[in-house]
Amino acid sequence: MIKIAIDAMGGDYAPKEQVLGAMLAVKQINDIELTLYGNETEIKKYLTDNTRINIEHCENVIPMDEKNPIAAIRKNKDASMVRALQSVSDEINEAIVSSGATQALIAGAHIIVRRMEGFKRTAIAPVIPTVDHRKAILLDTGANLQIRPEHMLQQAYFATIYANKILDINNPRVGLINIGTEKSKGRDLDKEVYQLFSETNLFEFAGNIEPKTILEPDCDILISDGFTANIVMKTIEGTAKSMGKLLKENLMSSFFGKLAGLLAKKNLREFKKQLSAEEIGGAVIYGLKKPVIKAQGASKAYGFYNAIRQAANIVRKEVFKIVEDYIKEESGETFGQETE
Amino acid sequence: MIKIAIDAMGGDYAPKEQVLGAMLAVKQINDIELTLYGNETEIKKYLTDNTRINIEHCENVIPMDEKNPIAAIRKNKDASMVRALQSVSDEINEAIVSSGATQALIAGAHIIVRRMEGFKRTAIAPVIPTVDHRKAILLDTGANLQIRPEHMLQQAYFATIYANKILDINNPRVGLINIGTEKSKGRDLDKEVYQLFSETNLFEFAGNIEPKTILEPDCDILISDGFTANIVMKTIEGTAKSMGKLLKENLMSSFFGKLAGLLAKKNLREFKKQLSAEEIGGAVIYGLKKPVIKAQGASKAYGFYNAIRQAANIVRKEVFKIVEDYIKEESGETFGQETE
Incomplete structure (x- = not known):
């Protein structure tokens, strides 16, 4: 089973579209298990089938218009985005999908999931x-x-x-x-x-x-x-x-x-x-230790489902591992030895 | 009369569309007089009415795919673009319109027409x-x-x-x-x-x-x-x-x-x-001594006519003079004293 963390509270139409997207994903993709991070009461309003879907209740949410993303990530240990990121860092889950505030997700990804060893600058890469x-x-x-x-x-x-x-x-x-x-x-x-x-x-x-x-x-x-x-x-x-x-x-x-x-x-x-x-899925942050997928803030269920599908694919095909192994092996020959 | 130099040989469909555009311009705009720089025989194939249109025969043309624009401008003293630019520098004409090679026109404009005094960096500004x-x-x-x-x-x-x-x-x-x-x-x-x-x-x-x-x-x-x-x-x-x-x-x-x-x-x-x-006219180079208008390389007669209309308007409204006077008056107070 591929285990994916879902920030259920991030997004313009959260948690509704995130929950619907998650249900669609488990229905379509057999080898995934999702954990929804967010307000349990809110999530349960829309969750009509919990096959391979768990809920981890979180008290807080990082707002979509968060002005101080770094401070917000550091302070709100119980925000759905932070908890979901933390679960990936703790290797409870193998990837995270969020349609929450972009800058907060990027900051959180760097602070909590951290950069891949030897990878100098992460990049956001939509398709x-x-x-x-x-x-x-x-x-x-x-x-x-x-x-x-x-x-x-x-x-x-x-x-x-x-x-x-x-x-x-x-x-x-x-x-x-x-x-x-x-x-x-x-x-x-x-x-x-x-x-x-x-x-x-x-x-x-x-x-x-x-x-x-x-x-x-x-x-x-x-x-x-x-x-x-x-x-x-x-x-x-x-x-x-x-x-x-x-x-x-x-x-x-x-x-x-x-x-x-x-x-x-x-x-x-x-x-x-x-x-x-919506058709394409989300933007992937390249160069972190684990896959963090940023789905569009305005994601509807189908778009969010596509981002989950993408996350599962990335884990299944070991994209991050391939790059990490190559960089380790190279140990600076190709990409330069300079420290930051 | 507003006197405008026309590079009749520059452009994907030159000189035909340039000549047709020029004839349209003198028909529509009463206070302009145009001088077409280019091959007289070629121009005359399309010039059916020469009211307020003069021809200055030029032997050469700067090609549209010119790779060394600066060298081309310096060497080809008899190219239509160079002659047209020179006529503006010599104050025979008050503005120039060309749909010739962009980099050559920019280089030529700087070398021949030159920057307005006190204006530090020219800019190309399409509408x-x-x-x-x-x-x-x-x-x-x-x-x-x-x-x-x-x-x-x-x-x-x-x-x-x-x-x-x-x-x-x-x-x-x-x-x-x-x-x-x-x-x-x-x-x-x-x-x-x-x-x-x-x-x-x-x-x-x-x-x-x-x-x-x-x-x-x-x-x-x-x-x-x-x-x-x-x-x-x-x-x-x-x-x-x-x-x-x-x-x-x-x-x-x-x-x-x-x-x-x-x-x-x-x-x-x-x-x-x-x-x-075509509807908008050409891109103006800001900060030269005189107006140089770059019409699209693929200009047809109507688009070229609009670029001529634009040139006439710029001269009529004294746009360049207003800026030049202001910068002279300011003498560095607003824009900084630094030399280059």
């Missing part, structure tokens, strides 16, 4: 859909604003293992997000990363990728520093949302448009689904 | 459409990867004058592109810019803007460094293009979808137009 119906990994979308090329090499290596084991991509290709395709393009960091990635045997380097092709990139993994990749992710989100709005408005502005809109409703829904995070 | 049918300025989309807060203050000031005089926006508001709205967010540069912009009297500061709202921002001017803003621009472009493709594919995958697509064709065209650069 984004591509127009040609593949999946691509985008990182780092938020953990480290200041970073060095060697750190990005580790992160990219982690991403290739993830892409191979979880997304079933053979020989995943890594592309560097940049303002032009030539190797001379970009900031000093980008040029150094280009050089380092060109020389590595860890993965195939696809060169610089301009965001003009961000949703149909000639690679499987898109990497940049934690500021740039976050900006890219939010720009995709903003553009998609605004375009959807504009399209709807245009369709509704004429009789034929309205008719077309009605006829196309099902197709538009399909279209939205393809871009939806 | 982007917003979903709520306003216009917003995005900068710097490519001139300076390394920049300091004081340089961005100058650029933002230039943008507010531009927004006010050319886009008719009263009290334009400047927003800093960032990964979160709180003032503590972002890199050191972003935090310093936040502080500086909060204290300035030059314009109203709207705080940090997350790209989740990039096409419906709570401001009129979106600013970041030349790397980040370029990445944002290309991500918008890529997302819009891919979404359009996905939508079309979805619509065409079913009978109802196909019918809807046919019915909605006009609306979809309208929709595309709203996002189109």
